[in-house]
Amino acid sequence: MPQPSSCEAPSPPLSTAPPPPPSRNPYLRLFTVPGTRAFTVGNLIARLPMGMFSVSAVVMIAGSRGSYALAGAVTATGLAATALVAPLIARLIDRHGQARIAVPATAVAALGSLALLLCVRYGTPDWTLFAAYAATATTPNTGGMSRARWAHLFKGDPAAVHTANSFEQAADELCFMLGPVLAAFLCGTFFPEAGTLVGAVLLMSGVLVFAAQRSTQPPPGGRTKARSPLRSPGMPPLLLGFLAIGAVFGAMEVVTIAYADARGHKSAAGVVLALQAAGSCAAGLLYGALKPAGPAERRYPWCLTAMAALLILPLLAARLTGSLLALAGALLLAGMATAPTMVTAMTLVQQRTPESRLNEGMTLAVTGLLGGIACGSATGGWVVEQVSATAGYGVPVAAAALALLICLASPAVRARRTMRVRRAVRTKRAVRTKRTERAKRTERAKRTERVRRTVRVKRTAGPTTGG
DSSP states (O other): OOOOOOOSOOOOOGGGSOOOOOOSSHHHHHTTSTTHHHHHHHHHHHHGGGGTHHHHHHHHHHHHHOOHHHHHHHHHHHHHHHHHHHHHHHHHHHHHOHHHHHHHHHHHHHHHHHHHHHHHHTTOOHHHHHHHHHGGGGOOOHHHHHHHHHHHHTTTOHHHHHHHHHHHHHHHHHHHHHHHHHHHHHHHHTOTTHHHHHHHHHHHHHHHHHHHOGGGSOOOOOSOOOOOGGGSTTHHHHHHHHHHHHHHHHHHHHHHHHHHHHTTOGGGHHHHHHHHHHHHHHHHHHHHHSOOOSOHHHHHHHHHHHHHHHTHHHHHHHHHTOOHHHHHHHHHHHGGGHHHHHHHHHHHHHHHSOGGGHHHHHHHHHHHHHHHHHHHHHHHHHHHHHTOHHHHTHHHHHHHHHHHHHHHHSHHHHHHHHHHHHHHHHHHHHHHHHHHHHHHHHHHHHHHHHHHHHHHHHHHHHHHHHO
16 A cells, blocks of 8 residues: 655654763653653653643633533543544554654644633623633643654664653653643733633644654554554553543542532642652652563552552541641652653553554553543542542542552453463472472482492402302
């Protein structure tokens, strides 16, 4: 099948690129490759608005229309539209290249944000808000595109890809920690539409800078016969795991806001949640600096176990102390398991997705996270209203435990466990056989030695008796 024509300059073959000079700092080694610093700066600029848009839309719509229900419904519509459209945009990016698709897709999303701003500003009917915000679903997965570039540049170097994924996860945490703060500051200091306006400008500018670095982008894959990531071995249970992990994030946010509000410190909820993101960011950078211990399939269940165990700390802090300060410390510690879990899970996505559909696979993972966040927010809010805010901290623990159960029940883990059992049985049999053979050889040697000794005695005694 002929490949579609592309106006993009193909990236240079990996074999001709000189290897980066050795560095004791694995992060410095990443940025010795030409073009990586520029595309990272552009990607960070484009990624920052991802933490701004939802907060800005809620503040803008609720402030002008006086309805948080309407604001929530509009943002939920945008989330649902993103779940449907984002994988299609990612598939086009894999097929035609990042620059060729990401720039126009971002332009449509930016126009959707500006249309929402104008609809709110001039009091248009409510249905126009839904239509405008749904247009922002064409926003490309900038984090996924950046991870795809690292995987392309360091193909065949798992340690470097591990470090790059850790850096990207830390960047995600930083952007989602600073984005809401920046949005709230702009909307409160200047005018309600300022957050959306600045976010659209940053998104468009960042994607333009990112797309301009064509020497580092993966080559377009064209039309491919590779199977969909949804049908790749090991991907369905992994995506279900992302759904459960997203529920951890969604429930934690809602429950923490409710807990702080119940103690008369609602404004401090953002700072408390930022500490969780800070713990995850620090752990992600440390995790990337360390050499991976074993394959990702083996590390993933342990990361989920650590995540489920550490999430018990906020529940204990809320139940036993009732102190917001103690809760902040518990969230800081609990966040330290988030980045290693996400880094390992994204590594598995990269390994299990066909190379020609890598952006689509990572976008499906992000879509799973977003769906989980929505489910977790709804479940956490229901528990808070029906039971208490303290009991709500049981929802993230249950979601993390569910992610662990999904992982342990997946065919890949079961097959690896069966293989380990069979290998252990074979090893025991081999050891038992060796011991038996060694015992037989020893017995034969002893028997032979006794026979020889008897023969020597007879030979020695024979002439003496004859004399």
